[in-house]
Amino acid sequence: MRRVRFSVATSLDGYIAGPNGEIDWITMDPDIDFGSLMDSFDTALLGRKTYEMTWKQGGGGGMAGLHAFVFSHTLNQADCPGVVVSHSPSDTVQSLKSVKGKDIWLFGGGGLFKSFLELGLVDSVELAVIPILLGGGVPLLPPPASLARLELLGHRVYPKTGTVALTYTPVCNSFKPSPLRGPA
């Protein structure tokens, strides 16, 4: 069964971009096989803002080989050539999983990731942890506070840059959109 994988680089303190969208702090470790990673996907899922900021402008951002789905209640299909506009994450994922194919890249942003977590649609959380602290920026999981327990499935360290690749799967039904419990 093809899987929905949220795969992203993050700072050690949990930011996927700087305060102004900077990503120049992301070191590309020469030992990470990006070709193989990209080849494991044939589909990308995007939120509206991510689509408008990165995908649409770059004509697919160098990922023109991927089938792209954009989740939005406001975009019109006619205005979005080359991608499929969807209103329903659950329906789209169910439909994609009902046919054979490669894995599905939950490209982002964080809001879409959060919605997918809440709906139990994320199969894998794959972080490349860059050895840097940013102290602010675009968070991996946007506020308000929620809670998602994960199970560690694998790890790999890339010594040339100190990047740590961590692979998790969400623990079923652990997502809590409400605030955490108070101290005991």
Added chain:
Amino acid sequence: MRRVRFSVATSLDGYIAGPNGEIDWITMDPDIDFGSLMDSFDTALLGRKTYEMTWKQGGGGGMAGLHAFVFSHTLNQADCPGVVVSHSPSDTVQSLKSVKGKDIWLFGGGGLFKSFLELGLVDSVELAVIPILLGGGVPLLPPPASLARLELLGHRVYPKTGTVALTYTPVCNSFKPSPLRGPA
């Protein structure tokens, strides 16, 4: 030479406590040797708020065997029995390193960690990454955004809980308190 070590548990998205100070999400892996970890320190360094919220109330929080230094410009030594009030991180660290002893635990909070990073006083950043996403809370490194490059020194995975222990050292003079550069 004794070292200043910032040692803390963090969520995968970079929070050291929940929005209301919750720490009940921190799983204690049975294979982590906390006794040995604690025995490697004889001194703890605290910011004022951390001192008032955790240390003072608990009479040392079960860490009464540690020499404690509290950094504050407002506290009076006479009001703080059992700890040393300091106005100068640099002077205190220089003084502590000039004598023999065990390592020095930079206990926190995040504001003190940030000050120490800025002053180049942190020798080691040791994170126990808990397999959970919180989406909000007390950040590892408080805003405003800054930038500190780290070098990965070691890692260990604790399979029973999926905790990942990562040890870094700050790259000399990499700390930038000003906002990050914009996108290229």
